[in-house]
Amino acid sequence: MAGRQHAAKTAPTELQSLAPHLGGSIQALERGLKLLAIIAEADGLSLTSLAQRAGIAPSTAHRILATLKASGFVHCDDAHGVYLIGAQAFRIGSAFLRNRKLADAGRSAMRKLMEASGETVNMGIEDDGYVVFISQAESHQSVRAFHRPGSRSPLHASSIGKAIMAARPDADATERLLHTGMPKFTEHTIIDPQALLADLARVRKRGWSIDNEERAEGLRCVGAAVYNEHAEVVGAISVSGPVVRMTEERIGELGPMVKRTAAEITARIGGRFPS
Numbered sequence: 001m002a003g004r005q006h007a008a009k010t011a012p013t014e015l016q017s018l019a020p021h022l023g024g025s026i027q028a029l030e031r032g033l034k035l036l037a038i039i040a041e042a043d044g045l046s047l048t049s050l051a052q053r054a055g056i057a058p059s060t061a062h063r064i065l066a067t068l069k070a071s072g073f074v075h076c077d078d079a080h081g082v083y084l085i086g087a088q089a090f091r092i093g094s095a096f097l098r099n100r101k102l103a104d105a106g107r108s109a110m111r112k113l114m115e116a117s118g119e120t121v122n123m124g125i126e127d128d129g130y131v132v133f134i135s136q137a138e139s140h141q142s143v144r145a146f147h148r149p150g151s152r153s154p155l156h157a158s159s160i161g162k163a164i165m166a167a168r169p170d171a172d173a174t175e176r177l178l179h180t181g182m183p184k185f186t187e188h189t190i191i192d193p194q195a196l197l198a199d200l201a202r203v204r205k206r207g208w209s210i211d212n213e214e215r216a217e218g219l220r221c222v223g224a225a226v227y228n229e230h231a232e233v234v235g236a237i238s239v240s241g242p243v244v245r246m247t248e249e250r251i252g253e254l255g256p257m258v259k260r261t262a263a264e265i266t267a268r269i270g271g272r273f274p275s
Contacts, residue, residue: 034054101269102234110136123136129155129177131160132150159223160236170200188214189215209224210255221240224258237262239254
């Protein structure tokens with residue numbers, strides 16, 4: 001909820017004890033990212049030029065570039081003796097553009113849904129078994145739900161996460177749950193895999209998902225999936241609010257509204273629903 005204060009978190013003791021040993025790895029990562037940024041701004045640079053711009057020894061630059069080349073992040077043009085951005089870097093950059101396209105395409109529809117529902121509207125994508133919130137249309141209510149863009153939440157305790165899982169085969173959902181586990185957040189959190197799969201079946205039947213105080217006490221959410229041109233789920237949106245306003249009757253009204261807005265965003269990005 002808005003106004004909720006979060007206590008500062010410190011790294012676990014095990015991670016703190018590892019910190020001195022991670023220094024070399026972190027420095028190599030920083031140097032690799034710096035080299036990538038330099039290459040991206042140029043039309044091809046030699047090893048010597050790259051090392052000079054990065055402020056590192058040519059031998060160090062060569063080792064890092066060899067690793068980046070092996071992973072496809074850089075390409076070496078042997079004919080001209082210069083390094084260029086590789087296909088893997090392009091693919092990762094394109095993933096950001098896809099997410100940005102989704103957020104931009106959904107902004108006006110989310111704002112319209114927020115005004116119609118009176119509640120906060122969120123958009124999220126799936127990343128390694130978690131929901132990552134990428135956009136939000138915050139309601140004008142004094143008491144309202146709040147998910148900071150960039151924050152993460154487990155799939156099983158989120159209406160966005162359940163909408164995404166329901167758009168995929170059960171085997172896919174099970175694989176993700178095995179990877180992340182099903183931690184309990186409240187007395188309402190579904191922590192039994194079979195119970196969750198049954199809930200996903202209900203989501204598919206009605207076209208929207210429900211988070212019934214499963215992530216936070218006193219908060220309910222309704223979600224629906226967004227699809228791309230291949231009828232593949234690329235994210236989902238949700239309406240979130242306190243239980244005093246999100247009654248069962250109100251959820252019954254909001255479900256179709258959220259589903260229609262998800263369909264509108266799907267159309268805007270050139271997507272289509274599975275047949």
